[in-house]
Amino acid sequence: MLLLKIFLASALIVAPGVLSVSVNFPYESVQLNTADIRRNPALRYGNPVETPDPDADLPHCRAWPGSHDWPAADEWTKLNTSLNGALLRPDPPAAACYPSDARYNATTCRWLLGQARQTGFWIDDPLVVLTQWPQGSTCPAVMDAKGNCTRGGFPEYVVNATTAKHIQAAVNFARNKNVRLVIKNTGHDFGGRSMGGGSISVWVHPLKNIEFIPKYTTDSYEGMAVRVGAGVESWEMANFMAEHNITVLTPATTVGMAGGWIAAGGHGGLTSKLGLGSDQVLSINVVTADGKFITADPDTNDDLWWALRGGGPSAFGIVTSVVMRAFPPIRSTSMSVGFSVNPNLPNTARPTSNATSTAGPRLGSSTLTNVTAFWTGVKQTYRHCLQANALGGFCFSYIYPLGNSSFTFTHSFSVPSITPTELTSLIQPLFDSLNTLGIDIPLPRMPPNMTTIPRPPPGAFQGFRGGGDAPINTRYRSRLFPRANYASDALYDRTWTAIRHSIEEGGYTFHGIGYTPTREVAGPLGADSAVNPAWRVAALHASLMETQPAGGMTAAEARERDARAAKYLDLWREVTPGSGAYLNEGDPMEPNWQASFYGDNYDRLVEIKRRRDPWGVFWAQTTPGSEGWDVKVLDGYPGSQNGRLCRAWV
Incomplete structure (x- = not known):
């Protein structure tokens, strides 16, 4: 039995690795290196130039637990070793509500259905997504639940990402082993893009660093800015703004700031004054489908710079941090x-x-x-x-x-x-x-x-940990x-x-x-x-x-x-x-979603997607290029992620 341990604190240890001038935070300096790959060849980088031959006999479906190509137990153990113990296989919390399940605990179930929503429990869980139906409703949290609790659309494994290396290793392993990959932060996901049956999930929630930059200067911007880790929630930024007497456009309280919110545009209370969330971004650090850690900004990787701001979440890479505009206090x-x-x-x-x-x-x-x-x-x-x-x-x-x-x-x-x-x-x-x-x-x-209107004093939001959020x-x-x-x-x-x-x-x-x-x-x-x-x-x-x-x-x-x-x-x-x-x-299930969600930007987004991710490592429904794959839904529920990801023609 593989024993996996959860580490919730962000890692700030600088280990030997490939250092990048793009590093914003110490956790980004901990990167995958050649020694890691020698010890575990499954972590080797991809080469987008070597595009898979469309006529080749490519796998028809992603690996699935029990299929011939599903990684063996020792391969998962070896991956966990490469990740320094950051590979998790968490149980669905709602298993505590099922009398027929060995994990049943009536006291825990009552707490989950009552007091849990007054805490940050559901936001801080590595598995749960706040909208249940895409999971397949195979383990909902209800009192006196009937039947059995099964994983359904929940991932098989979760990488508790506290360094860039963790993310790179997960991306490379998933690509090289033909395993479905998903990305999760807080679980604010209404369309099933943060879960997937038979997948490995990259959980960026622990990346909580924030830094104030009094003067940030580029060819296109000069002014105040903030560096924001991928796991930062809006309420945490509210504390930071109060401390530094600044304003940053943010989403709702427990929504993450640097990932899917920006990737789809992102709105907030100052949208009419400052623009969308994606309009605030000055630089993005991201791990791409080949496993590389890069920076996208107006002068570097300009195709990704364009696509990552509004072009769809979970489609082009895994963001580790962003630099965003900051303003004098706006009341x-x-x-x-x-x-x-x-x-x-x-x-x-x-x-x-x-x-x-x-x-x-x-x-x-x-x-x-x-x-x-x-x-x-x-x-x-x-x-x-x-x-x-x-x-x-x-x-x-x-x-x-x-x-x-x-x-x-x-x-x-x-x-x-x-x-x-x-x-x-x-x-x-x-x-x-x-x-x-x-x-x-x-x-x-x-x-x-x-x-x-007085600004809240520093720490005014301290102690708020997602109260009111529950599946x-x-x-x-x-x-x-x-x-x-x-x-x-x-x-x-x-x-x-x-x-x-x-x-x-x-x-x-x-x-x-x-x-x-x-x-x-x-x-x-x-x-x-x-x-x-x-x-x-x-x-x-x-x-x-x-x-x-x-x-x-x-x-x-x-x-x-x-x-x-x-x-x-x-x-x-x-x-x-x-x-x-x-x-x-x-x-x-939006009809003609390509036009509805992306307008006339869609064709350009697909071209960038094919060039940057010819393997289709990053897949989520209704994102650019996703038409090539379908979830073979086990329950037949439209839009559900409870099934194997296969090519659309299978």
Whole structure:
């Protein structure tokens, strides 16, 4: 039995190796060397020039546990030795919930289903991905689980990457031994790209280093910057920003900053002011499909520099660190509005609450009975968001269907470099128009004489370790709505007819984020990248969301749900011709995904992919060139990663 040990701390020991002038952090100086390869030839580098002959008798499928080409136990042991004990074979935590399993522990199961989400447990687990359904639902965390817990779409092995060498060795071993490779950080993955049955996973979560650079100078940039390790989460950057009195564009609290977020574009609270996440990048350190550790920037490896910023996650390499732009502190002011509708209430019901936000999917005292007034108010609120966008702000909203023709709407405005008084003046016309509809919610009372929003003190976020994050079964389907859809009343009405239909009849939760990451905002450095062009003309990133059963569904039930959702998404596509969707929050079964997720950048991305990774080492569904392979899904569930990866024609 192979015994494997978890090491969670980042390794900062500089070992003999091939040193690179591109090193950002000590862990990047620990690289694979010729002595390592002599001891284990399975770790030899690849040569992209020696492109595999397409007419050669190449393996039809990746190796699979039990297949003739699956590495023997002694090969895994030897790899673990080369990795200095960093090879893991972790159990799914939810195994504790299965009475028929030897790993069953009722106390642990109750903790997993309750207190675990108040900690960073799920984010820090080397195996778990927060969206369960792509795994195949073979081991969901539920009380009194039936049947057996099996690995399903979870990887067979995990490399606990604390050095560049660990990543290089994993890439070379996977390529040379024909093993499927996946990449994982925090597990924020809605489309199944951080897992894969029969795979080896590279877990970059331990790479937590951050460094402030007061002056970073290149031919194309001069200013403040930060170096960010691949495993850094947004809340950790928030602490760092408070300590150094700077601002960096970040995603949501526990989302990783340097990997898939940037690789698909990446949005944040300052997107209308600073651009997308990929627009912030100044340099990228990455391990490529041949196992080499390289730097991509405007002057070096310019093809990868272009592709790694918006061209798709898990497609071109494994990022070890990035250098990003930093700015003087930017303080934002926020204001919320919320109201509900229930046509079944007595006609005397009126919205009288002073509350200007609704915490979740419930009916409150600010509840209308007039459905037309409700939807008119929603439309006016979203249109008013453009005024916040023009000042670099964004909007964040949900519409929750509550059944029986009742809905709750929550919406917040956040605008940088503006006082509460100025924001009140900006939002007052919206509240006036809502009041004329009978939506009587007054503007919130701001602190008197308050002219600035204080920055949290250093360490203000310390102790937050992913509270609220736990595996769920949410299915995202999205669309980017262009600013042009707001330009005329007729088109705006058609747009909202399509959205309203999907919420009222479809019963989906609607999530809308309003921002304008234009090319002008991105600047010359950010605009010349592989980001989906639809982002540059967008005013609303909209998602239809549904929660699928925790215990999974049959393949037939999943296909039926996909077909039903497609009917409503088609209405969105009809009013947004030529637009697209955000890959990280898009549907892995998106039709014509090449155009939807990448626009007219797709052909160039495929050409770079074929040149840089002729072996197809990096594969994830709906990424450039992924059409050549399919997962032979064991449960038949569309989009599932519970199966062997084979060539599409097999």
